[in-house]
Amino acid sequence: MPSTLGSNTFGGMFGIQEKDPNSHYYMTRIPDQIMKIVKERICQLIHLNCPPDINCQYCINIRQSPALLKQKSAVFKALNDASYDNDEFRDMLVNDHNIIPHLTHPLIQFASQSQLDMRTDQQEQFNQQKSESSSSLSLITQSLDLLERLISNNNNNILNVVINTPNALHSFCALTNYKFNIHFSQEIENQTFKVRSSIKRCLRYIQQFGDASAQSELVNARYVGVLVILFSIAGGSGEEYDNEIYWRLNHFSYFLRCLNKGRKSSWYPSFPPQLLLAQISDEQIEEEGGNEEIDSQLINKGYSDNIKSQANGAKGAIFYYFIEQGNRKPYWYNQ
Incomplete structure (x- = not known):
């Protein structure tokens, strides 16, 4: 499941945590001054090299590199942590930054490439995986974690955007057995396991929180x-x-x-x-x-x-x- 707030989260990274006064349980939250930084600065980094097909007006085009992929992965992790138990922040991501297409479109492209990889033999897949940047796979796992966080909060607007995105559910279904039973390094295997686990939970949430039209789209996606x-x-x-x-x-x-x-x-x-x-x-x-x-x-x-x-x-x-x-x-x- 996506991580909850704690010492290894965005709030913990800043070394600042405080007890949530609105909770009867001991829960930590990101202080207001840190959330202000997240909203004003970190959220803008969502738009680093936006997927071309979504025509994002806030897109910031920068030469792609492993370092940039690693940075964007860290951004998505920070947003995931900041989204925990914060409806206002999640709504801001969806409404002000159009976050869902920024997450689903790269996943669709990733799934399409993985289907092409499946047509090659295992040795070729191994060679391809060695050349594939681990930072690229890390970005996919963090994108999925954030998408899972957003879907799991039973928001009809988010679900509708996801299920009405062409090829989204077909791509999710394709990723449920991504690189299954193909052995690479332990690091890569851990990441591919995270991809499979997170995408299965996303599909489960769509079925659980979806209306009749969502069930129809799931059937169409087999x-x-x-x-x-x-x-x-x-x-x-x-x-x-x-x-x-x-x-x-x-x-x-x-x-x-x-x-x-x-x-x-x-x-x-x-x-x-x-x-x-x-x-x-x-x-x-x-x-x-x-x-x-x-x-x-x-x-x-x-x-x-x-x-x-x-x-x-x-x-x-x-x-x-x-x-x-x-x-x-x-x-x-x-x-």
Whole structure:
């Protein structure tokens, strides 16, 4: 998850922290004088070499270099830290600096390049990765962390900008298995793991906080097929693998249940059943061999048998629309 305020954050970097007087808990915040510097000076650095296709009127064109990428990475980290529990600051980033396209467009380009890389063999990918600047990958991870922070606060305006950006969700889905099971240096592997983890959380937040139109865009991006791939490639043994399988099955079941039954909630947007989307998702599951993959998890005793339970729930979510009103309903029907 994105970092919270503490000794290793923007406030900590300045060596100045103070207790938030509006909180009943002990939380630190960035003092007002530091926030003023962030707003007046740091935020302007968002516009260093803006993506050309967004036509940013505040763009500051500077010759690209690893040092500049590292600086912009630090800027995004600072903004991420300053955004913690600060709605006013997040709104300022979105409304005054149009931050979302500054984050999504480089990610779309990055995903496109990663798809080209997948067409090469592993040795070529290794050579490409060695030549790829670690500062460039660091910028992507910090961009994702900031985007995740913004999406996770259940802001409809932010979600709408993201889902209406052409190719954004397709690119996010493509990055869910970015450089998976390709071994580089430990530093690069840590960064690629961060990319995969953060992008999966972004997609989860979009599904969770999104309305019916967001669910439609996720289906168009083949999100359910991506979830099938994710819990099918999470092979191996141990807690890390079990955790991945458990949560992908959990998200898979929840997504299908929302499509089949609709969602009524006081916390998230409500919408009626989306049966056409459910049917399209079922076709995607078939194409990815999802039924067979879920069947293989029915005997998985990992996570204290909770994976098996999630697999049963996933089977139920798939077969939901085959159940007629007069038939006896299995235990998972109302889950």
